[in-house]
Amino acid sequence: MTDPTPTSTSTTWPWIVMAVAGLVTFVASMTVSPDAVQGQLSRIMYVHVPSAWLAYLAFIVTMAASAMYLWKRDLKWDRRAAASAEIGVVFTGMALGLGMIWAKPTWGVWWTWDARLTLTSIMFFIYLGYLALRRTTDDLDVRARRAAILGVLAVVQVPLVHFSVEWWRTLHQPATLLRPEGPEMATSMLVTLLIAVMAFTVMYVAMMFKRIELGRLEDAVLIAEQASDGAVAGAAVTTPTIGRGTA
Amino acid sequence: MGFFSQARLITSRDLVRERRSGEVLWVTLPFGAIALLLVPMAIGTDAPLLEQVGTGLFWAIVMLFGVLISIRQTTGETQAQRDQLALTGIDAAAIYIGRATASFVLLVIFEVVLGLVTIVLYDVPVSGWWLVPILITIVAAGLSLLGTLAASIVSTGRNAAALVPLLVAPLSIPLLIGATQALEVLDLGGSSLAWVLMMIVSTLVLAVAGVLSARPLQEI
Numbered sequence: 001m002t003d004p005t006p007t008s009t010s011t012t013w014p015w016i017v018m019a020v021a022g023l024v025t026f027v028a029s030m031t032v033s034p035d036a037v038q039g040q041l042s043r044i045m046y047v048h049v050p051s052a053w054l055a056y057l058a059f060i061v062t063m064a065a066s067a068m069y070l071w072k073r074d075l076k077w078d079r080r081a082a083a084s085a086e087i088g089v090v091f092t093g094m095a096l097g098l099g100m101i102w103a104k105p106t107w108g109v110w111w112t113w114d115a116r117l118t119l120t121s122i123m124f125f126i127y128l129g130y131l132a133l134r135r136t137t138d139d140l141d142v143r144a145r146r147a148a149i150l151g152v153l154a155v156v157q158v159p160l161v162h163f164s165v166e167w168w169r170t171l172h173q174p175a176t177l178l179r180p181e182g183p184e185m186a187t188s189m190l191v192t193l194l195i196a197v198m199a200f201t202v203m204y205v206a207m208m209f210k211r212i213e214l215g216r217l218e219d220a221v222l223i224a225e226q227a228s229d230g231a232v233a234g235a236a237v238t239t240p241t242i243g244r245g246t247a
Numbered sequence: 248m249g250f251f252s253q254a255r256l257i258t259s260r261d262l263v264r265e266r267r268s269g270e271v272l273w274v275t276l277p278f279g280a281i282a283l284l285l286v287p288m289a290i291g292t293d294a295p296l297l298e299q300v301g302t303g304l305f306w307a308i309v310m311l312f313g314v315l316i317s318i319r320q321t322t323g324e325t326q327a328q329r330d331q332l333a334l335t336g337i338d339a340a341a342i343y344i345g346r347a348t349a350s351f352v353l354l355v356i357f358e359v360v361l362g363l364v365t366i367v368l369y370d371v372p373v374s375g376w377w378l379v380p381i382l383i384t385i386v387a388a389g390l391s392l393l394g395t396l397a398a399s400i401v402s403t404g405r406n407a408a409a410l411v412p413l414l415v416a417p418l419s420i421p422l423l424i425g426a427t428q429a430l431e432v433l434d435l436g437g438s439s440l441a442w443v444l445m446m447i448v449s450t451l452v453l454a455v456a457g458v459l460s461a462r463p464l465q466e467i
Contacts, residue, residue, distance in 0.1 A: 070463065122417040129414040136405045146400050149460045150414070156452075 011213065014206035021203040025050070025196045032192040044102045046192055050200035051095040052120075056158050057204060058088025059127065066151030069144055075219065078144035081151050083211035085130050087204060092124045107171065115164040116172035123157040130154060138222055253337045257345025262352065271316050271353045279312040279357065280364050287368070294370060301369030306426045309358055309386060310419050311412075316357060317350040317394020318411045329402065329465075339461035343395060347457065350391035358383045375433040381443065382426045389422045389450040390415075396457040399464045421449040
């Protein structure tokens with residue numbers, strides 16, 4: 001176990017990176033020509049697809065960091081797993097929300113019982129459970145071990161969600177980028193999408209950095225609180241000083 | 248004492264505790280039956296509609312209430328009880344298998360009784376029901392393994408009793424889909440083999456995951 005050491009959270013570069021990445025995505029997605037069929041609605045794709053990609057990435061990192069924790073028993077891996085899962089949940093929620101906003105005018109409904117949609121929402125709830133599990137105990141090692149086992153098991157959802165469009169007949173379109181015949185998209189849209197995916201990935205790295213830093217501080221506070229809770233009665237009583245206390 | 252003797256010991260201990268407390272047979276089972284009574288009041292008592300939704304509803308209630316059966320004792324145990332059990336020297340994996348087996352027995356009883364209630368209340372047709380005992384067995388095995396694993400992960404933590412169903416419900420979906428689809432496909436004249444195999448694979452994965460994680464979890 002590595003003792004968490006309090007550090008400053010004053011590092012500013014992650015905030016700058018996040019802002020720049022967000023700005024790049026915004027400019028790229030707003031300047032590209034709209035899709036011939038979907039029109040302006042297609043711009044949602046430049047945030048929806050990178051969000052879904054980040055969710056996959058984040059949960060795979062959670063699994064890898066959880067496995068590393070189980071192997072090394074070093075709390076830094078647990079903090080990495082937790083940070084990644086938290087970011088993954090946020091981006092899964094974003095992918096679901098944006099997908100619904102896109103679906104209403106396109107499919108005519110906010111939600112449909114499509115395999116991709118249903119499995120993504122299940123993945124969302126499983127990782128919400130992971131985050132809830134982390135709140136069940138204040139013992140850092142116990143928390144890390146329980147969460148690591150779930151972090152490794154829960155990753156089976158990622159291939160299920162990704163390949164659901166191949167394995168079932170779904171309303172959700174099949175893979176457009178990662179297909180054996182090459183991407184099925186106009187070059188300008190493809191370039192914009194790739195820029196957005198890269199910008200989101202950079203954003204993820206910056207978020208991870210800040211969240212891990214915050215996690216280290218949270219652990220330090222928890223340890224300090226536990227130490228003060230555990231002080232024995234009378235610990236504050238010291239030997240009385242006679243006179244001025246000097247011999 | 249061998250692995251399976253240890254597991255058998257845990258199973259009989261859990262079943263004796265259930266016989267004394269009657270939690271499953273006198274509380275959870277009537278609760279499930281009440282749920283089957285309540286649903287028609289909410290969706291309407293139209294006989295063809297109830298006949299159509301009966302099978303799916305049965306499996307959904309088995310999944311939701313079955314969780315309560317598979318976690319009933321693990322989440323109720325104190326850390327001192329867990330420590331004492333660990334100190335007896337019984338293999339952690341044997342404890343997992345033993346507990347899951349006890350839950351399996353209780354889940355089979357639960358499913359059979361609720362199945363009869365469903366047939367009576369919903370007038371569900373019984374065509375192709377030779378498959379039902381197979382599905383009941385696999386669902387009971389999968390759900391007991393999953394519930395015991397989730398309960399071991401959460402164990403004595405805060406909000407344990409509420410958190411375990413949150414973990415189990417989404418992970419039990421392969422079992423729910425498999426059970427409902429296998430019967431539907433059979434009704435349409437197709438083969439249920441793929442769905443049954445999917446359920447068996449899910450159950451085996453849960454068994455392996457539970458056995459492998461038993462020792463790291465017992466260190467807690």
